[in-house]
Amino acid sequence: MNGAKTRIQDLSDESTKPAGWDWSSSPYLESLNDLSIYELHVLEFSTADTSVPAAYQGTYMAFTNPRTIGMNHLAHLAQAGLKAVHIMPSFHIGSVNEDKTTWQSPGDLSQYPPDGTPQQTAVTAVQNTDNYNFGYDPVHYFTPNGGFAHNPDSRVMEYREMIMGLHNIGLRVVQDVVFNHTYASGENMFSVLDKIVPNYYYRLNATGQIDRASCCSDTASEHRMFEKLMIDNLFQNAIQYKIDGFRFDDMSLHFVYNMKHIQQALQQLTPEKNGVDGSKIYLYLYGEGFQNPETAALGVNATQENLYGTGVGAFNDRIYNGIRGSYFYDSGQQVQGFATGLFTDPSIYTTITDAQSPSVQAAYLNLDADWIRIALAGGLRDFTFADSAGATVPASQVLFGTQPAGYTASPLESVNYCSVHDGQTLFGAIQLRSAIPGTTSSGGDSITMRTRRQVLAMSLIALGQGVPFFFGGDDLLRSKDMDNNSYNSGDWFNKVNWTYQGDLPGETVFAQESNNWGIGLPLANVNQSNWSIMQPLLANPALTPSPANISSAAEAFQMLLRIRNSSGLFHMATLQEVQNNLHFLNTGTTQVPGLIVMKLDAGRQDYGPYSHIVVLFNANLNTINFQSDDLKDIGLQLHPLELQSSDPATRASRVDGRAGTATVEALTTAVFVSKR
Numbered sequence: 017m018n019g020a021k022t023r024i025q026d027l028s029d030e031s032t033k034p035a036g037w038d039w040s041s042s043p044y045l046e047s048l049n050d051l052s053i054y055e056l057h058v059l060e061f062s063t064a065d066t067s068v069p070a071a072y073q074g075t076y077m078a079f080t081n082p083r084t085i086g087m088n089h090l091a092h093l094a095q096a097g098l099k100a101v102h103i104m105p106s107f108h109i110g111s112v113n114e115d116k117t118t119w120q121s122p123g124d125l126s127q128y129p130p131d132g133t134p135q136q137t138a139v140t141a142v143q144n145t146d147n148y149n150f151g152y153d154p155v156h157y158f159t160p161n162g163g164f165a166h167n168p169d170s171r172v173m174e175y176r177e178m179i180m181g182l183h184n185i186g187l188r189v190v191q192d193v194v195f196n197h198t199y200a201s202g203e204n205m206f207s208v209l210d211k212i213v214p215n216y217y218y219r220l221n222a223t224g225q226i227d228r229a230s231c232c233s234d235t236a237s238e239h240r241m242f243e244k245l246m247i248d249n250l251f252q253n254a255i256q257y258k259i260d261g262f263r264f265d266d267m268s269l270h271f272v273y274n275m276k277h278i279q280q281a282l283q284q285l286t287p288e289k290n291g292v293d294g295s296k297i298y299l300y301l302y303g304e305g306f307q308n309p310e311t312a313a314l315g316v317n318a319t320q321e322n323l324y325g326t327g328v329g330a331f332n333d334r335i336y337n338g339i340r341g342s343y344f345y346d347s348g349q350q351v352q353g354f355a356t357g358l359f360t361d362p363s364i365y366t367t368i369t370d371a372q373s374p375s376v377q378a379a380y381l382n383l384d385a386d387w388i389r390i391a392l393a394g395g396l397r398d399f400t401f402a403d404s405a406g407a408t409v410p411a412s413q414v415l416f417g418t419q420p421a422g423y424t425a426s427p428l429e430s431v432n433y434c435s436v437h438d439g440q441t442l443f444g445a446i447q448l449r450s451a452i453p454g455t456t457s458s459g460g461d462s463i464t465m466r467t468r469r470q471v472l473a474m475s476l477i478a479l480g481q482g483v484p485f486f487f488g489g490d491d492l493l494r495s496k497d498m499d500n501n502s503y504n505s506g507d508w509f510n511k512v513n514w515t516y517q518g519d520l521p522g523e524t525v526f527a528q529e530s531n532n533w534g535i536g537l538p539l540a541n542v543n544q545s546n547w548s549i550m551q552p553l554l555a556n557p558a559l560t561p562s563p564a565n566i567s568s569a570a571e572a573f574q575m576l577l578r579i580r581n582s583s584g585l586f587h588m589a590t591l592q593e594v595q596n597n598l599h600f601l602n603t604g605t606t607q608v609p610g611l612i613v614m615k616l617d618a619g620r621q622d623y624g625p626y627s628h629i630v631v632l633f634n635a636n637l638n639t640i641n642f643q644s645d646d647l648k649d650i651g652l653q654l655h656p657l658e659l660q661s662s663d664p665a666t667r668a669s670r671v672d673g674r675a676g677t678a679t680v681e682a683l684t685t686a687v688f689v690s691k692r
Contacts, residue, residue, distance in 0.1 A: 017162065098187065101182055107158075150437060247281045394594055497538050584622075601646055
């Protein structure tokens with residue numbers, strides 16, 4: 017327990033294997049380009065799921081029964097087209113005591129007001145002695161976290177049961193690996209590497225101290241034996257636990273050659289020798305490729321731009337900022353973006369900041385739209401298109417701050433996302449940034465409008481080239497009450513409620529208790545400076561989503577997954593394909609602000625049933641009638657899945673082929689297709 021002593025375990029022993037383990041396999045994936053990912057935390061997944069036996073809540077075992085509410089929801093996502101789940105850190109960590117008898121709880125906090133402070137006070141009081149942390153605190157890379165096991169002595173068996181449970185419902189499993197730092201170093205009780213060879217495994221600065229660019233003691237992947245440790249660990253996880261891919265935390269603290277060596281090693285795995293086909297693992301490794309001066313000074317580190325041509329994916333923060341609102345032109349929590357109302361529905365915050373001029377807002381919105389267009393095209397560095405100034409340019413010439421907006425050689429190198437475990441959930445960002453009811457000339461955004469904004473944002477991720485990445489629960493309007501860094505905010509703020517009321521195909525109907533909105537002001541140590549913004553939002557009952565709001569978002573998300581999987585045009589493999597087959601309309605200086613129009617053409621290639629697809633993303637508060645000769649006489653009709661939508665605004669989308677006019681309702685994504 018807690019790594020006080022080392023246990024030597026024979027991973028081939030039958031006592032460590034669930035029934036059928038040796039013959040089980042990952043769900044079929046025709047192409048890496050078909051992948052889509054949904055991020056989950058083991059504890060969050062089931063800690064609030066009352067359909068899971070109490071002893072199994074928050075453990076690996078919660079993934080073993082396909083009839084529980086949470087697993088039922090994941091199964092329906094898989095049926096709709098989701099391909100993989102990303103499991104947040106699940107190795108042995110130092111921040112949570114594995115001895116469950118020591119865990120403390122904040123108690124029942126449901127009696128406090130939605131904008132109250134008692135909740136965060138109670139959570140703060142036990143935050144270092146409860147059962148929760150994000151888990152980016154590695155102690156021992158080679159063993160599953162005992163805190164997630166029902167019986168820590170059986171952690172290997174239980175971990176395998178989790179993987180097998182997810183595979184059995186059609187979902188591949190990506191593992192979050194954190195090689196860039198460890199929880200402790202030196203002679204600390206949680207130190208492992210320094211006790212093997214002191215000072216070797218860590219990156220030392222000029223004064224001989226361990227660098228801490230990550231947060232903790234940074235490891236030195238430039239040293240050969242640490243790179244070998246990484247490769248050995250990934251080998252073990254791929255072979256012994258049948259993991260299908262790996263997400264690297266703070267990947268830019270490693271080097272491009274590390275990632276290449278890992279790729280080369282894993283691709284050598286064979287079914288005959290290792291029981292695993294390395295060519296079929298999604299190794300397309302991916303991670304956080306953001307700028308880092310520590311490693312940049314030492315060599316070619318694994319950043320977005322430096323990974324060009326490697327096939328390694330990096331999170332695309334260009335589309336993230338474009339959808340939500342960019343820190344490049346405003347550092348405030350309430351800055352608006354394409355999906356949150358910039359220019360098209362400006363909030364009071366927007367109109368009293370430097371962006372108050374409509375012309376300035378429009379310019380920022382057009383830049384957001386360019387970032388989004390480039391990401392919709394897979395973030396390709398050399399993709400050429402007409403930008404918001406009307407110039408035909410490669411994506412590398414559009415700037416994201418001082419960096420190029422396009423940085424990839426193939427769509428696989430762009431992991432498109434608008435929400436992740438870090439920062440506010442998508443719902444939290446929309447609550448913060450949208451126009452508040454009664455404060456603007458437009459009347460402000462109702463909860464129904466905010467729900468539509470959520471679906472609009474998710475559609476920009478689902479229908480683009482590259483790899484769509486979603487934060488678990490975003491399809492149910494998941495909230496953490498706007499907590500900006502909930503890594504240690506306990507179950508109370510991080511739990512997920514998978515139940516909702518709806519009428520999805522084959523879906524069991526459950527009554528939604530809460531999407532976790534209105535459960536108190538988030539923790540003071542991270543969020544108190546923004547409490548004055550958050551408090552009136554939490555106190556406003558009109559901003560609480562109803563079961564119908566949550567159900568509509570859930571239905572729309574599954575529809576988007578099905579649309580993505582209805583045509584290979586949504587996941588092309590190369591720059592040449594994308595350049596030939598993807599075009600943006602409504603660009604240049606005369607574009608309709610807040611409207612992105614993407615046209616996909618199959619040409620003479622076989623991408624499925626549709627020869628033409630036109631997608632209109634309308635972030636405006638009004639119906640848009642968009643005319644283009646490119647829409648004339650090509651037989652466009654509303655996608656059959658959208659014709660079946662329960663949303664009247666989606667079903668109202670239409671095309672006049674003779675005039676070349678597409679009509680799209682407010683805050684709606686319309687997909688038109690043609691079989692000609």
